[in-house]
Amino acid sequence: MASGAFAESGADLELVGLKKRFPGFTAIEQLDLTIPAGSFFALLGPSGCGKTTTLRLVAGLEEPTEGTILIGGKDVTHLKPYQRQVNTVFQSYALFPHMTVLENVAFGLRRRKISDPVGKAHEALRLVELDHLALRKPQQLSGGQQQRVALARAVVNRPALLLLDEPLGALDLKLRRQMQLELKSIQGEVGLTFLHVTHDQEEAMTMADTVAVMNKGRIEQLGAPADLYELPRTAFVANFLGQSNLFTGDVVGTTSTSITVDVEGVKITVPKARAQRHAGEITVGIRPEKVSLLTSVPDQDSATNTLGPGRVVDVSFSGVSTQYIIAIPGIGNVVVFSQNLGFGSVISEGAEVWVAWQVDHGFGLEDDPSDASRFPADTDTATIAVQKKRALMSELEGA
Amino acid sequence: MAFGAFATGTAQEQAPRRKSKIALILLLPGILYLALFFLVPLVSLVITSFQQPIPNGDIGEYQTAFRWENYTDAISLYGEHILRSFFYAILATIFALLFSYPLAYFIGVKARRWPLLQNLMLVLVIAPFFISFLLRTLAWKSILSDESIVITGLKALALMAPDAHFTGTASAVIFGLTYNFIPFMTLPLYATLERLDTRLLEAGGDLYARPAVTFFKVTVPLSMSGIVSGVLLTFIPAAGDYINAGRDFLGGTGTAMMGNVIESNFLVTLNYPAAASLSIILMAVILVMVVVYVKRSGTEDLL
Numbered sequence: 279m280a281s282g283a284f285a286e287s288g289a290d291l292e293l294v295g296l297k298k299r300f301p302g303f304t305a306i307e308q309l310d311l312t313i314p315a316g317s318f319f320a321l322l323g324p325s326g327c328g329k330t331t332t333l334r335l336v337a338g339l340e341e342p343t344e345g346t347i348l349i350g351g352k353d354v355t356h357l358k359p360y361q362r363q364v365n366t367v368f369q370s371y372a373l374f375p376h377m378t379v380l381e382n383v384a385f386g387l388r389r390r391k392i393s394d395p396v397g398k399a400h401e402a403l404r405l406v407e408l409d410h411l412a413l414r415k416p417q418q419l420s421g422g423q424q425q426r427v428a429l430a431r432a433v434v435n436r437p438a439l440l441l442l443d444e445p446l447g448a449l450d451l452k453l454r455r456q457m458q459l460e461l462k463s464i465q466g467e468v469g470l471t472f473l474h475v476t477h478d479q480e481e482a483m484t485m486a487d488t489v490a491v492m493n494k495g496r497i498e499q500l501g502a503p504a505d506l507y508e509l510p511r512t513a514f515v516a517n518f519l520g521q522s523n524l525f526t527g528d529v530v531g532t533t534s535t536s537i538t539v540d541v542e543g544v545k546i547t548v549p550k551a552r553a554q555r556h557a558g559e560i561t562v563g564i565r566p567e568k569v570s571l572l573t574s575v576p577d578q579d580s581a582t583n584t585l586g587p588g589r590v591v592d593v594s595f596s597g598v599s600t601q602y603i604i605a606i607p608g609i610g611n612v613v614v615f616s617q618n619l620g621f622g623s624v625i626s627e628g629a630e631v632w633v634a635w636q637v638d639h640g641f642g643l644e645d646d647p648s649d650a651s652r653f654p655a656d657t658d659t660a661t662i663a664v665q666k667k668r669a670l671m672s673e674l675e676g677a
Numbered sequence: 678m679a680f681g682a683f684a685t686g687t688a689q690e691q692a693p694r695r696k697s698k699i700a701l702i703l704l705l706p707g708i709l710y711l712a713l714f715f716l717v718p719l720v721s722l723v724i725t726s727f728q729q730p731i732p733n734g735d736i737g738e739y740q741t742a743f744r745w746e747n748y749t750d751a752i753s754l755y756g757e758h759i760l761r762s763f764f765y766a767i768l769a770t771i772f773a774l775l776f777s778y779p780l781a782y783f784i785g786v787k788a789r790r791w792p793l794l795q796n797l798m799l800v801l802v803i804a805p806f807f808i809s810f811l812l813r814t815l816a817w818k819s820i821l822s823d824e825s826i827v828i829t830g831l832k833a834l835a836l837m838a839p840d841a842h843f844t845g846t847a848s849a850v851i852f853g854l855t856y857n858f859i860p861f862m863t864l865p866l867y868a869t870l871e872r873l874d875t876r877l878l879e880a881g882g883d884l885y886a887r888p889a890v891t892f893f894k895v896t897v898p899l900s901m902s903g904i905v906s907g908v909l910l911t912f913i914p915a916a917g918d919y920i921n922a923g924r925d926f927l928g929g930t931g932t933a934m935m936g937n938v939i940e941s942n943f944l945v946t947l948n949y950p951a952a953a954s955l956s957i958i959l960m961a962v963i964l965v966m967v968v969v970y971v972k973r974s975g976t977e978d979l980l
Binding site: 337338339358359360364365366368370372373374375376385386389390431435 | 894
């Protein structure tokens, strides 16, 4: 869009029935997605899940096999990249090595014949605190500085939509934290729509308003970070976004508010509202930090799920919390995070313990465990729970 | 790791710069070679260019003198040839660049996905080298002669006047020069374009640059080192070439270049001082043009 004007504000991005096939494989199976203007949206997924392809489709660097891309209500599916009011912060930064930092930032402004490109470029460089290096060449900067130049080069154009392709991947942890905060504040300042692609779940959760977890060319679940974390809908989300303890069994009892699952003879209850399915063989789960460890037989209580006794097989201390792995016969390994409220780890390896959690904290997944193929791929979401169970069964039989 | 942090900046300085005799010994053959086969002939050439004929001597007998008129004579006598040489060489270089850039771009960038095609095309570019330069030029002479299918065909189609010739014209010489030096242009261009980061081209498109703008603002500047070396490798030998313009090859009576003039002065009229002063003029002009060109293309690092 060589019009010579900035986008007034961020624009909605709408993907309708998007499909992308490459010779030999399908990168995006079916994608319907709406990103409201001014939001910070993260596409989260493992490598090869189709998230970068999605970004390239939006930027216009690839053509979709099927489907429509709308930016601000306008169909841009067949527009060339230079005609779209979209800018990208590339994973590799892709700074022009033959230009100074300033010329890199002014490049887009000059192409659109926007007045005072140099002044605006300086302004953008001040935003990322690199104006003093404006006359250096990109290769004279550190990785983090190059990353900020790439960001300034994209932001200075005031695009309707800013695409970020794992831009923090190459940075060390401290710099990444700092850049995450900077990105977030820049987004607030300029009011653009950000589409951020990453495989780092922590990055997605801290930065984005809405996170979409992508797997195998589809969006598995979409929502606010806290909602996704507290109520994952599939085993893939439950394990990709943090860790989960998952148990698979048949539904044996239903009340008006809860369902009870029989896991190898042990009853686990989850609230009906927090379970995706209410009948048949289902997988239920609980986050490790919501599980408490007990050293004596707990009282049976309808508001609490209790498993045990089991043995602590591994204790790893990580400062803020301690991770315990408890092997419970017939159930499998249960992971427990417990905060270090006292000094050091309280329970040592080999101890006999019980685990318990409030019924309200559990969740039930959508996956149908019986759908799972016998030799599933490691990332196959539907079968993680079943795999765990089978592995444990054979282990027990062997013992 | 932690201790390494304190060492930065001092590590490189600490490396002792020992004076090694081995380096000197290894350099010696090269230095001797250059002294013997470059410096000595150059000095001899300069001396010859100021020589004057021995009074009452035989043809081709000269004595050492400081006859600087040799230069003014050469310029006034052969000014036309000097200008023609550079005109032909510049045109041939431009045509070679226009022909080679798309070719090198295709081999180096577009054909990356098919390494087999890439290698095949590179072989095709280099293959003509396996045949002698003279033979190739002679072959073109017969391909483009008045009786050849090409020329009779063009005349039959009325694309050429019935009494026109191609060989012996300036176009034929420029064609021959272009053809013969295309590999020298293509290979350095290929070498730089092969390393071109295509993600930068995507970035150009992302930053509102049309493909043509991306080409001139990103691709061309990034391949400048290849353009400069290709131009030098083509222009310098083309300016001094005497095969293509020779009457036995693609040239005619009106196409003689400096190389031809030097050749005839040296071998036919035995006027060594004139041949030597023309050679010096050729070298000097090429040197000046190259320096100006390299300065203007902003790649002083090459010199």
